[in-house]
Each structure stands twice: as structure tokens, then as C-alpha cells.
Amino acid sequence: MSTVATPFPQPGFGATSRRDAWWLEPLVTFVVFTGFVIYGNLAVFWPQIFGHPYFEIRQNAEGRIDWEHGEAVAPYLAPFYSPLIYDAHSHHAWVQAEKPSWWPGWMPFSSAMLILIFPLGFRFTCYYYRKAYYRAFWADPPACAVGEPRTGFRGENHWPLLIQNIHRYFLYAAIVFIFFLTWDAISAFRWPVVENGKRVGWTFGVGLGTLLLCVNVVLISLYTFGCHSFRHLVGGRLNCFSCPVNGMYKPTTNYKVWTWVSRLNEHHQLWAWCSMLWIGFTDFYIRMCAMGVWSDPHVTF
């Protein structure tokens, strides 16, 4: 064991000489993250809880909200269901079918189940989120110079936390997802023209949902491209930023990109929060429109 002894005994959970409100930050993190996880689960199990998935706004010939017999009257797709791989009716769906044929009959299904592992895995293994949940959920440590509840500690050296080392693979997936979300935002300007409950064409339009989806892409991109693994990939892994080209010391492209990414990376925590809250709200907003709780202000041309 260690030969370094101190007169201060191993402090118990929460033991500290600090006098400030050190518990506030972990508490806020705990409450908001828990809320987000609960909402995420609601979104996944929406069809089981509310009867239908409600990821887009469907109305019937009388202009009333009607999931089963209606037609999409707005171009929005709730971001937790993007990309929409399976759906029997939606024009967003890649495969026009209720669910995959191999899906076990006894298991509840929603299209979000097929894709949500990627963004969730990305955030779960993100260096910022790790800091936040190790502090707020594991209390390891709850805050700096504050005692911990457990003495055992294995760091990220052993299974299962060893998995954190593959964060970069979730990054690759997250970059692909930016394309999906960008596509959703662009499509949100292309409004269906619906007559008597049938789509007869498309037209240009803008709604509040369009704006939410556009800002969503921007915030997710600021978060994703400030990723530490991305920073490593674009240049951090090199020791030589200005290796001579034809004998001249000039900053390489790697260096320039690394500088931009570093600038985003400095505020990675901020973008993590903004993008998380925004995507959650956007999803909720579209879902509430889809369920007829409120309606979306928009203009079409």
C-alpha cells in the first residue's frame, strides 16, 4: 500500500472545509441530465405510451389531427426520430414498413430504438459529459476537495469504463448524423400541399419549427466539431504543425483546422448544454404540434 500518510483521515462523503455552495453545480447537472434521460426514454417509447409515435404533424381531410388517417401537413421530423428508418406512411421514412421483419413480435418497437444509440453513445463517452456525470451521479469526486462516498476506484482503466476509449467511433457516427439533421433542416422549408387529406405537391415555406431545426443543426455542429477526439484527429496527434514545405516553415492546413477546432473546444461544455437543451425542446415542440397540443405558426408561398 501507499507509504504516504497524512494526519487527515480519509474524509467521508461530502466532508470538506469548503464553505461555498460546492453542491450546487453537481445538483443542477443531476437534475437536468436526469430530466433529459427521462425525456429521451419517453421519446423512444412514445408509441407505447401515447398510442402513436407522433414524430410528424398529420391531419385528415377535415383538417383535424389524425395520426392513422391523416397526411403530413408540415415537413418536420422530430429530431429524436431522425433518421426515420421505418414507417408505413411517412415521406421521411427510408423503408415504407411498420417495422423490420426480423423484429421480435413481443418486443415494443419505435424507429428511435434503431438510431438513438449513436447520439446517446456519443454524449455518454464525451469527455465533458464524463466529467459532469462522474461528478454529479457517481460523486467521484462530487466537487473539488470534497470527500467521496467510496474508497475503491478503478478509473477508466478497466471494463466497463474502458469503453470510453472508443469515443472517436461515436464521433464518426455523430458526423454522419449532422448530415441527417442538416437534411431535416433543409427539408423543413419544403412544405407539402395537401388537399382533401392527400398530398398533391410541394411548396416553399417557413415555420417556427423550421427555425428550431436550423438552429438545432448549428448547435449540434458547434458541439460535435469541438470534440476532443476531433481536435486530436485534425491535428492534435501531430508534433509538427509547421513542418517545412520546400524548406519554408509554414503553418499547415492541419494547424489551421486544429486552431479552429481548439476555439470551439474551449467552450465544449457550453455547446454540450445548448445543443442538448435545444434538441430536446425541438423534439418536444414538434411532438406537441403533432398531438395537437399547440399549433405551429408558419407561412407558405
Add this chain to the structure above:
Amino acid sequence: MGKVTFRIWRGDKSGGSFNDYQAEVSEGMVVLDAVHQIQATQAPDLACRWNCKAGKCGSCSAEVNGKPRLMCMTRMDTLPHDQPVLIQPMKAFPIIRDLVTDVSWNYRVNKKIPPFKPRPPDAPDGTWRMGQEEVDRIQEFRKCIECFLCQNVCHVLRDHRRFGQTDTDGNLTSGKGPSEAELFGGPRFMIRVASLEMHPLDTVNRLPLLQKELNIGLCNITKCCTEVCPEHIHITDNGIIPLKERVVDEFYDPLMWAARKVGEALGIRRRKSLPIVKP
């Protein structure tokens, strides 16, 4: 500004307690000034280490109101005066007396890190060339004043006591042992390794050392080191995380592993730094 009570820990390794002292606080004073005043007027035997009083020597580390700080850089007007100001020695290290701790463990960790070993000189006159961009990146790490506040606050050392094993002479032996005795090098030495690993002229590979001996995997990036660093070094973001990513390249990423194998088979040498002479 009036009289303020200071509650200072007094004792040695056999034990101790907090004693209250009064000191006259005036404009612009720092905590170290008050400690000096108490030494001069009430407690001439109060032990405290200091040297520069300018935040540059890293000697006066302590915990003020529970926060690891340099006493000479903690202004009295940032602390509440209506309750006693609590001053304790760094909690993670063995006590010598009063506010003075034995930080020699850190020097033993330092000895495990292979020093800078540059490539052969770039120019016939025995000099090297490197770009400003590389210098800028590692300059940040060289601001370290070895106050060891980051080592003190790091929970892997402070709470989980991963100081590793020492032989009878007090030298560090291998970090690996029964898992409770796994050595953690601590944030200060992570950034020392970073300053060497990211150096464009250096030729040593310290990644196996980082992974096995200094156990970078024990750091769970909770960033307390960054919060307390008086030199505002971004220890976690610019030092530890980039090193973790390099360790992933070397030991965990299957694609990187495959790329290395293919590279070896094709006889491509790994480019760490390029020795090229400016004309």
C-alpha cells in the same frame, strides 16, 4: 479593514489542532501577509514555506477556506471577514509541521520520466529548427511552477491514495501491483509528459510509460486540477485529454492498429518529427 480571525492548523505528524489568531488586515493584503504578521507578533514558531510572494516559486501552497490555493495569491478582500479564515496544509501530502508538507514524492515520480532527447542537430553548426506554432502549444505547459496544488486536489491521489509503491529507500518502484497500489503520476506529471511528447524535436516515445507506469487511465477527467492551477494551465483539456487520445491511438484503436501493421508491412516509417534544415 480591521481585525480578522485566522484559524490555522498547528501540529506535526503525531497530530495537531486548529489555533485562532487575530491579525490586522489592510488594503491589498494577501493571506500570506497575515500569516507573516501572526508569525511576527504571536506565533514565532509557526512553520510555513514561502519564497517569492509573487506566485512564481510555488512554495506557499495551502488550503484556504477549504480550497487549495497559493497563500501569496489569495487576496484578503476575496474572503469573508466575518468568520475565521481557515488555513490548512495540503491534505494529500505527509505533514512535516504546521503548514509545511513533504512533497518529495513528486520528485520521485518526476525521475521516472525520460528527459528530453532531441534528434540530431538540423544544421551543421549543431542547432535545430522548429516552427513558432509548435513552440506556442508546449509553452503553456512550461508555465508550471510546481506548486503541486493540482496533485493535492486530484482525487486519485487525495482520496484514493494512488501514490504507488516505494522501496526501502523511498524510491518509486513499479506502479503496477495489487490494483489498490496502482501508481498514478498525477496531473503535474501528465503535463510534463505532454510538454515532451508534443515537442517536435523530441525522439522518445513515452506512451507506454503513460499508460502503464503513470496510469493515465486512472484520471477520470473531472478537471479539479485545472480548477486550482494558479498558472491557469488547461491541464485537462490541453494536456491530459490529448495524451489520452494518443494512448488510444497506440493501445486501443483497432483501426490505428491495422494502419500501423499495414504501414510496417509496406516499410513506411512512422513520422514523429521531420528533420529538415531551413535553407
